Amino acid sequence: MISLRIDGALFNYRVAGVAVLNGKVLLHKTPSDNFWTLPGGRCELFEFSKDTLQREMQEETGMDAKAGEMLWVSENFFLYNGDKYHEIGFYFDMQISDLPGQADFLGSEGQDELLFHWHDVTDLHSIRIYPEFLADALAKNPLEKGHFSSPFRNLDAADPISS
Template identity: 90%
Template sequence: MISLRIDGALFNYRVAGVAVLNGKVLLHKTPSDNFWTLPGGRCELFEFSKDTLQREMQEETGMDAEAGEMLWVSENFFLYNGDKYHEIGFYFEMQIKNLPSQDDFLGVEGQDELLFHWHDVNDLHSIRVYPEFLADALAKKPLEKGHYNSGYLDLDAVSVIPS
């Protein structure tokens, strides 16, 4: 996985999928997180970004996903679980093949549980979604391509907002 520890901080190369269906977007979080994010994960060395998204969805959910066009590139700096991160994120349109329903479901990230939920795109400002640009970007119809930079965010200090 492309995650490098440099001078007490971590650099991450992350790929995420944007699945929007019936006005809802698929987000996930761990039970202990106080924010939601798009599903995806870290790219492996010599792996194309679209392949990363498909692999991560298969590993985390058992579902087959197809990566479409790249929507956004994001540069994020944040503190998470006591670690400082510098993250480059690629965000792709994503279709989930043979989606059984839009009900909540559980997935896994290694040994950790992931909670998946389809959130109404119009309600994203009432929950904590990270990176912060997502609530505005996902509300645009049609979705607009772009490059986003986020200032330093302390995810450890963000208060819990119910889902």
């Protein structure tokens, strides 16, 4: 996985999928996290980003997903569980072929449980979602392509932190 520890910080190359259906977007979180994010994961060395999304969805949910058009690129800096992260994220339109419906379901990342939930795109400002640009970007219909950068955030707290 492309996650490098450099001078006490971590660099991540993450790929995520945007599945919007009936005005709702698929998000996930671990039981211990107090925020939601789009499903996806870290790219492996010499793996194309679209392939990363398909692999991660298969590993985490057992579902077949297809990565479509790239929507967003994000440069995101945050503190999570005591580690500073510098994350480059690629966000793709995602279609899930064997989607059983829009009920909540569980997945897993290794030994960790993941809760998947379909959130109404008009309600995203009432929840904690990261990176923060997602609340506005997902509310647009049609979705607009873009490049976003986020200042340092502490994902375990509501206020920005200093670098």
